[in-house]
Amino acid sequence: MSARPSPTDTLTPSDGNLLLSLLPVRLRPFARLTRLDKPIGTWLLLWPCLWSIALAANGLPDIRLLALFAVGALVMRSAGCVYNDILDRDFDTRVTRTRDRPIASGAISVKTAFLFLVLLLAGGLAILLQFDLFTILLGAASLSLVLTYPLMKRISYWPQAFLGLTFNWGALLGWAAAKGELAWPAGLLYAGGIAWTIGYDTIYAHQDKEDDSLIGIKSSALALGDKTQPWLWVFYGFAVACFAAAGTLAGIAWPFYAGLAAATLFFIWQSTRVKINDAAGCLQMFKLNFWVGASVFAGIVAARAIG
Numbered sequence: 001m002s003a004r005p006s007p008t009d010t011l012t013p014s015d016g017n018l019l020l021s022l023l024p025v026r027l028r029p030f031a032r033l034t035r036l037d038k039p040i041g042t043w044l045l046l047w048p049c050l051w052s053i054a055l056a057a058n059g060l061p062d063i064r065l066l067a068l069f070a071v072g073a074l075v076m077r078s079a080g081c082v083y084n085d086i087l088d089r090d091f092d093t094r095v096t097r098t099r100d101r102p103i104a105s106g107a108i109s110v111k112t113a114f115l116f117l118v119l120l121l122a123g124g125l126a127i128l129l130q131f132d133l134f135t136i137l138l139g140a141a142s143l144s145l146v147l148t149y150p151l152m153k154r155i156s157y158w159p160q161a162f163l164g165l166t167f168n169w170g171a172l173l174g175w176a177a178a179k180g181e182l183a184w185p186a187g188l189l190y191a192g193g194i195a196w197t198i199g200y201d202t203i204y205a206h207q208d209k210e211d212d213s214l215i216g217i218k219s220s221a222l223a224l225g226d227k228t229q230p231w232l233w234v235f236y237g238f239a240v241a242c243f244a245a246a247g248t249l250a251g252i253a254w255p256f257y258a259g260l261a262a263a264t265l266f267f268i269w270q271s272t273r274v275k276i277n278d279a280a281g282c283l284q285m286f287k288l289n290f291w292v293g294a295s296v297f298a299g300i301v302a303a304r305a306i307g
Contacts, residue, residue, distance in 0.1 A: 029102040030116065033085060034078035040287050041081075044200070045167050046073035047293030048193045052174030052186055054300040055250050061301065065177055069170065072127040076146075079120035080166075084150045086113050095211040135176045142169040154216075157223035160201040161194065168193030185246040192242030196292070199235035202228060203270065204286045207279040221276070228276050236267035243296060252303045259299015263292045 017037045020028050035041055049069040054061040085092065085103045092104035102108040108116075128139045145166040152159035168190050175186035198220065205212070205221035206228070212219055224231050240260065247256045266288050274285045 029107040033082055033102045033108055033113065033116070034120075035081050036078070040290055042074050042077045043290050043293060044197070045077045045170065046070060047297060048168045048189060049073060049170030049174040050297050051293075051300060052171045052189055053178050054297060054304060055185055055189065055246065055252065056175045056178035057304050059304055059307075061304070062178065065174070068127055068130055069174060069177075072124060073170070075120055075123045075127065079117055079124060080146060080149075082113055082117045082120065083146070086110060086117070087150045091215060091217060094215050095208055097208055097211075131177050132180055134180060135173060138176050138182075139173055142166070142173070145169065153212075153218055155218070157218040158198075158220055159218065160198045160205065160220040163201055164194035164197035167197050183249075185250040188242045188246035188249065192239040192246065195235045195242065196239040196289070199232050199239070199267075199270070200286055200289045202232070202235075203274055203276075203282050206276045206282045226276070229271060229274065232267075232271040232274070236264075236271060240264050240267065247300075247303075252300065253306055255302035255306065256296075256299040259295045259297070259302070262295035262299070266292045266295070 020031055020037050023031055031037055046069065049072075050061075050066060053065050053069065085101055088098075089103045089110065092098040092101050098104060103110060103113050128136055131139070145162070149159070149162045149166045152162040156162070171189035171193050172182060172186050175189075176182055202220040202224065205219040208217075209219065209221045211217075213222060221228065240263070243260055243263075244257070247260070270285045270288060275281045
């Protein structure tokens with residue numbers, strides 16, 4: 001596959017990003033297309049998987065499962081970004097934050113992007129086939145969400161809810177891979193993860209609300225407007241309640257609740273300190289959710305380690 005370097009790649013080879021600076025110039029558009037220079041999205045996809053695997057364990061989580069899901073999250077998040085950018089290429093040219101994306105800017109052609117997407121999906125399938133039949137079927141079922149999510153911003157003010165359904169599927173998949181079945185703790189992790197995603201992606205969407213309103217793209221940021229902060233308390237409060245209930249049903253020890261308490265502090269910070277008209281500030285608040293995921297995961301692992 002080939003791609004002509006964009007003006008950004010030629011004049012500012014790495015945009016100050018260490019990963020991009022280490023790659024050959026011709027590969028940088030593909031790294032930018034898959035957001036390898038912005039790993040927070042991969043982490044937010046991965047955390048529910050890791051939570052579920054660890055919660056389902058009878059001791060320390062299976063390292064093989066953690067590794068497979070880590071690679072799978074990277075591959076499928078990359079595929080999702082490519083698919084999204086193919087569909088949104090006309091919108092992206094009209095939004096300040098996205099107009100330099102490789103497809104929108106012409107650095108990668110639609111044909112090349114499609115072939116790259118097929119390659120990524122093949123990689124995702126190869127990883128999925130490492131599991132039992134139940135997990136394979138459950139993973140395949142998520143494709144309906146993956147394929148429809150990018151279209152939701154055209155028809156609904158709540159694409160963040162559809163993102164939540166999609167991004168947290170790993171909470172079900174991780175439990176299935178570890179146990180060969182589903183149970184209530186996995187379902188509660190999934191429900192809590194959906195609420196968590198609505199919260200953090202609403203904050204993220206406030207970056208683009210002016211451009212979105214002009215070109216007809218819908219989001220929860222536009223739907224909630226100045227009521228965003230009170231609603232963050234609702235979304236994050238529901239998430240904490242679901243996570244706590246999942247831990248209780250799984251019979252987990254006290255360190256889990258210490259990790260959840262740490263995550264709750266990050267939720268409180270976002271809900272009280274976010275400034276919805278400060279795009280840079282919204283991005284920083286959004287990125288704090290890495291530590292939400294890490295806190296919950298650390299709590300689960302510590303709890304399982306002590307029995």
